[in-house]
Amino acid sequence: MLIFAGLGNPGARYARNRHNIGFMAVETIARTYRASPWRSRFQGEACEATIGSEKVILLKPQTYMNESGRAVGEAARFFKIAPADVIAFHDELDLAPAKLRVKLGGGNAGHNGLRSMTAAIGNDYRRVRMGIGHPGDKALVHAYVLNDFGKAEQPWVEDLCTACADYAALLAAGDDSGFQNKVHLFMDARGHAAVKRLGEKAED
Numbered sequence: 001m002l003i004f005a006g007l008g009n010p011g012a013r014y015a016r017n018r019h020n021i022g023f024m025a026v027e028t029i030a031r032t033y034r035a036s037p038w039r040s041r042f043q044g045e046a047c048e049a050t051i052g053s054e055k056v057i058l059l060k061p062q063t064y065m066n067e068s069g070r071a072v073g074e075a076a077r078f079f080k081i082a083p084a085d086v087i088a089f090h091d092e093l094d095l096a097p098a099k100l101r102v103k104l105g106g107g108n109a110g111h112n113g114l115r116s117m118t119a120a121i122g123n124d125y126r127r128v129r130m131g132i133g134h135p136g137d138k139a140l141v142h143a144y145v146l147n148d149f150g151k152a153e154q155p156w157v158e159d160l161c162t163a164c165a166d167y168a169a170l171l172a173a174g175d176d177s178g179f180q181n182k183v184h185l186f187m188d189a190r191g192h193a194a195v196k197r198l199g200e201k202a203e204d
Contacts, residue, residue: 002056002172003081004029005072007090007113010062016148018132019065021157022089022113025130025164026058032165042078044071052169057081068113069120076121086125087171088117089164091145095131098156098192100164100183102128102176126176130160156192163187 006026007019014020030038035049035058044061057079061071076086084104090113095101105123108114117125135144149157163186164171170179187193 001079001081001085002054003059003072003075003079003086004056004168004171005059005061005068005075005086005088005117007065007068007088008060009065010060014146017146018149019091019145021091021130021132021149021161023060024157025089025128025161026060028161029165029168030058033168042071042075044075046075051172054169054172056168056172065116066112067116069116069118072117073120083121083124084126086117086121087128088114088125089128089130090114091132092129093132093134093141093145095129095133097131097133097153098160098187099131100129100160100180100187101131102126102171102180104176128164128171130164156187156190159187159190159192 004026006022008014008023009017009020030047030049033049033051035047038045038047042059043063044059046057046059049056049058057075059071059075061068063070072086090111094109104126108118114127135141163183166186167179167182170182
């Protein structure tokens with residue numbers, strides 16, 4: 001059994017924020033795999049789906065981003081799920097918009113949701129880093145992540161979430177590099193290879 005945890009903030013006010021792309025991804029995965037209805041569990045909203053050959057708990061913590069680990073930790077303890085079988089979907093400032101990378105462990109790069117998860121379950125969980133670009137000035141980051149995606153950004157946001165869902169079985173099977181490669185090819189085919197960078201710190 002795995003946990004796919006989308007990170008974000010609860011409520012309509014935050015629903016389309018850049019910070020909530022993790023929520024958007026797990027919602028798309030839930031629809032694609034006809035998951036059970038969302039219900040309140042583990043200080044969050046949770047549902048279950050079979051993805052490939054794996055049973056997956058999809059989780060959206062309702063504790064606000066900075067306390068995401070409370071919900072993820074409660075779910076992981078309940079199901080006795082090891083950190084390596086927990087996958088966090090989250091926004092990533094240090095990746096160009098529409099880019100995606102997967103990694104196990106590593107630093108939290110100032111992301112408070114990841115910091116909270118690390119405090120709750122340790123650092124050895126997997127991260128699906130969904131690039132949103134950087135505003136170019138550290139002082140602008142807070143407002144940037146808590147603003148909605150612009151109209152021009154919507155196509156790549158929707159396609160990136162769709163790609164995460166389409167290839168989620170690879171992720172569930174532990175083939176992180178295969179998942180990352182398939183998403184990359186999908187985004188290129190959809191014409192998102194040249195999404196404009198939003199800051200010099202963004203990487204390919």
